Amino acid sequence: MSRVAVAIIGAGPYGLSLAAHLSARKLESRIFGHPMRFWSDIAEAGGERYLKSFCFGTNLSTPAPGYSFADYNEPRGLETFEPCSIANFTEYGRWFQQHNVPWVEPVEVENVDRQGDGFVISLSDGERFVADRVVVATGLSGFAYVPPVLASLPPDLAVHTSGVKSFAAFTGRDVAVIGAGQSALEAAALLGEAGARPQLLVRESSVRWHDRSSLEPSLWERLRWPISGLGRGLKAKALTQFPGAMHRVPAKWRTQFVNDHLPAEGAWWLRPRVETRLPIHLGVAVVNAREVSGRVALELRFASDAGERRLVVDHVIAGSGYDIDVANLTFISEHLRCAIQRLGRAPKLNASFEASVSGLHFVGPSSAMSFGPLFRFVIGAEYSARVVSGCLSARAGLLAGHQWGYWRPARASPHSDLQRPHRIATLVG
Incomplete structure (x- = not known):
């Protein structure tokens, strides 16, 4: 069977962003799924449907400039603040994919299982291959909660x-x-x-109901209810300014905060x-x-x-929301799912978005219990992509160094990256 360094499952905002960052680091990856399918299904149901987040807070992420949601909307005469239509966001995501991740494979992953120091992956078209690392970026698909x-x-x-x-x-x-x-x-x-x-x-x-945000807020409004990619308020501002900070909060407090934030x-x-x-x-x-x-x-x-x-x-x-439950990820083999430690029903992740199963990473809403409510939304895609791509490229570089008889220092450490302030150039939410 063929082998690849990284397999990304899911071609939504998180999966596409990670693939773009891995490509910039020259790390080989394959990404599977129909681009932006979750969002296109919502848009195609009909009617006027809009994102609840700000345009500037709903970006896919790539190191290359010029690919924010506003970069797509402005020359087309579309909304650049709020509300932005879901159909338009879907088209933006596909435009991003075509320019940054044209190698997406629109097939489904049917099974992921452990094989030696990697994972054997079976696709819906019959192909089987081995990946050193797997990143699950399936978003909210499969997690709809019905009472x-x-x-x-x-x-x-x-x-x-x-x-x-x-x-x-x-x-x-x-x-x-x-x-x-x-x-x-x-x-x-x-x-x-x-x-x-x-x-x-x-x-x-x-x-x-939340109120309409002013494009020209007063000084008091800017101080008391600052606008960020996650919404208005001091909590939202802090979460966007320090996206990795919640991971360091004790799990009991963090999970309670995730459950209670944004009623x-x-x-x-x-x-x-x-x-x-x-x-x-x-x-x-x-x-x-x-x-x-x-x-x-x-x-x-x-x-x-x-x-x-x-x-x-x-x-x-x-309209009862979503429940992140590892048990619903049926494309992961049963014994592999059972080996994943949980926070509630969600996967428990380390600072590199890695589960207790070595080499298996989760980004997007699946990571919210470990990293906070920011990652329920598109806004978390940039931080996730930078941290995970840095981690994977560093480990790939170290492995290559051992294979050739020398050691190469990693280009990026996810731990040192977490310890310094993060620039979120265009926040996503």
Whole structure:
């Protein structure tokens, strides 16, 4: 079988950024997946869909200048602050890929297993090869969380927001949307605009909305609520300025912070498309769901009273977020998955984004429990790409030195890199 230094699984923002940085370091790699597929699937479901992050905070990363999201948008007369459409972001990612990572292989990785000091990888086209190191950069794919109360419903009656193929397919249908975050609120708006009859079920007592950011904030606003690629506020600013700092925080505190940071809320441009446009039920929990004559009967419990009410709809859409669970990475062999130490259900990673299985790295949302909430978003791609590419090229250089009978100093150490301030030229979020 052939052998390669690095195999990258996933061709989204994190995978493409890492491949670009590895190429700049002259380290051989192969990258697999359909470029920006997760984002294109969301855009193709239809309707006006926008990123919640700022344009300047949603960049893919390469050492070469001229490839930020704003670099793509500005000459095309597109939005360079907010809101930026998801369809446009998808096209930007493909443009980035064509110019920086044209060697992407649009095939699926079916299996990864340990073989000696490397990994044997099987592809959907039948090829098998060995990689010295593997980087999992699959983003949120495979991690959609559907509440257990909906688990018994057939997929044509209950779906996660990320699984909606076409909002137009719900035209004329009664749909219950569960959740109060961006994806749930956006789904409810798009359903209504497509001619469906959505109802929003919210566990909290209110829906949170963030305000529009000013392009010319006052001095007080700049001090109290500074704008960064992760959003507004001092916490967001600190997280973007020191992207590796959270890894040094004790795991118990860090995981709690990751879970609590950025509560469910909607973007300012969604508010007029939701409020007064559709029924919103607050303080309600779904306690049971079952199929009745091809429809869904939901048993609801309201915080305002002790009784339960019944709601019958044609479909249910869950805007319930994502749950990073190593067990869902079924392309990794079972015994290899079992060897990965966890923080909750997510992989536990060292300062080089490496799991307890030597040579296996995770970047993107899978790394958030180890590195903080910054890495749930595109904004973490630059730091991840620099650290992981530095680590892999350093180890490859050391190995080459031993093979030829001499030692070569590494060009970059991920540990020394973590100990000095980081320049995030164009922050991603």
